[in-house]
Amino acid sequence: MNLRFRVGLSISLVGIACLAVMAYMLIDYKRRSIDQEIEAGTRVAIQLLQAIAPSPLELAQISDPMASLVDYMRNVGRVRANEVRIYDTNNQLIYESPPSDYKQGRWAPDWFSALVAPNTSEVRLPVPGGAILITPDSSRSVLDAWDELWQFALFVLAIIILLNIAVYQILGRTLKPLNDIVTALTEMERGNYDVRLQHYDLPEFNAISQTFNRMASSLQEALIDNARLAREEQQRLAAEKELEQNRRFTQLIQVKLEEERRAIARELHDELGQCITAIKTVGTTIANRSDSDNEETRRNARTIIEVASHIYDVVHSMIRQLRPSALDHLGLNDAIDELISQYQKQHPQLSIVLTTEDALNQYDENVNITVYRVVQESLTNVVKHADAANVEVSLSVQADKDEAQQVDRLKIVIRDDGKGLSEDFAETRRFGLAGIKERVQAFGGEVSYESIPAAGTTIRAELPVGQEGKKP
Structure with a gap:
């Protein structure tokens, strides 16, 4: 069922x-009006008939008084809305009023007559020589009321029909924009967000049009933003996936590099170290032979011993660089302490202060070698580039507040008082910092640095270490 x-x-x-209310009011009015009309007509008829009835004096002079009364009534006809009948002394009907020719042959419906017709009774007037019977007849008045009510009902129905036709046409033209609105909403439901409504003269529909257009524009912009965000999210996820793959690949490379360094260190120690020891032993034997009087031979032998000793020291230094043996035998704390001692021995002008915690010895080989290499490469950078006199090395462990995750934050801080980094500094030109960043990011950690010209540089590294990174 549509609106119209x-x-x-x-x-x-x-x-x-x-119409029903007005019909009720009209019927009630007509009922009272007819009642008053019939009552008044009956009174007039009674007065008229009493006036024309012969008096006693006239009765003495007239031989047949009823004949003159009948003649008079025939000349008069009907008296208002009353039927008049005259009876003689024998109660025989000698006169009856002719039927009314007003709207002759038509009658109001019985149900309407029952509603409107008044309850009247006949009036009998005794006269000399007989009697006059007056019967009120309201049928014509009731018929007039019925005709008026029927005409009024037809008039009202015509107005209602015309009003419905006018309202239907007006609503059709007024609500025509609704078809455009429904069509636009259907298009939007199908995914066409380019649809727009036109300007309408009716303020209400024009407000709806403007609101719809703003909503469509907002939805279109939101969809564009959502698509862009979806693309960015996909790119971010792809970048995170690639970063995770790179991190695992870097970690695998670091593990393989350490394994190769360990193998090389072992080969240097087992093979080259033994050969150098043998050469040194042979040289010592030649130099100490008592039966040799050749001074040049002894001098050359001592030179061989010195060179072999130097080569031996270099090889052992290379072995420590490739694989610090203290990590395998003593733990991270002692390995870092030994590393710093070596740097101070090699660079006596450099003062290095180390701060550590006992908790550092609970981690596995991968964590230990990463921390060791970060400190080692940081100290190497200080020695090569910083021109510093003092270095502070701090290693600390901070337990994560979330006990369910059970992740420790291992923090490394190396601070020097050197010349700092230049303004045109680039990480790609400092392979040491790049190596530190790669190692730390391979564990999912972060690296940052601060530098003040002529005031030094601070490198901070933070590694998240879970249960898998601890010793069993």
């Missing part, structure tokens, strides 16, 4: 209700 039909039905029902 419902509005038309509402108007029809209201009109019918008004």
Whole structure:
């Protein structure tokens, strides 16, 4: 049921209700009016008939008084809305009023007559020589009331029909924009967010049009933003996936590099170290032979011993660089302490202060070698580039507040008082810092640095270490 039909039905029902109320009021008015009219007509008829009835004096002079009365009534005809009948002394009907020719042959419906017709009774007037019977007849008045009510009902129904037609046409033209709105909403439901509504003369529909257009624009922009965010999210996830793959690949490379360094260190120690020891032993034997009087031979032998000793020291230094044996035998704390001692021995002008915690010895080989290499490469950078006199090395462990995750934050801080980094500094030109960053990021950690010209540089590294990174 559309809106126009419902509005038309509402108007029809209201009109019918008004018609019923007005019909009731009109019927009540007509009932009282007819009652008064019939009562007044009956009184007039009674007065007229009493006036024309012969008096006692006239009765003495007239031989047949009823004949003159009948003649008079025949000349008069009907008296208002009353039927007059004259009876003689024998109660024989000698006169009856002719039927009314007003709207002759038509009658109001019985149900309407029962509603409107007054309750009247006949009036009998005794006269000399007989009697006059007056019967009120309201049928013509009731018929007039019925005709008036019927005409009024037809008039009201015509108005209701014309009003419905006018309202239907007006609503059709007024609500025509609704078809455009429904069509636009259907297009939007299908995913066409380019649809827009036109300007309408009616303020209400124009407000709806402007609101719809703003909503469509907002939805279109939101969809574009969502698509862009989706692409960015996909790119971010792809970048994170690639970063995770790179981190694992870097970690695998670091593990393989350490394994190769360990193998090389072992080969240097087992093979080259033994050969150098043998050469040194042979040289010592030659130099100490008592039966040799050749001074040049002894001098050359001592040179061989010195060179072999130097090579041995270099090889052992290379072995420590490739694989610090203290990590395998003593733990991270002692390995870092030994590393710093070596740097101080090699660079006596450099003062290095180490701060550590006992908790550092609970981690496995991968964590230990990463921390060791970070400190080692940081100290190498200080020695090569910083021109520093003092270095502070701090290693600390901070337990994560979330006990369910059970992740420790291992923090490394190396601070020097050197010349700092230049303004055109680039990490790619400092392979030491790049190596530190790669090692730390391979564990999912972060690296940052601060530098003040002529005031030094501070490098901070933080590694998240879970249960898998601890010794069993």
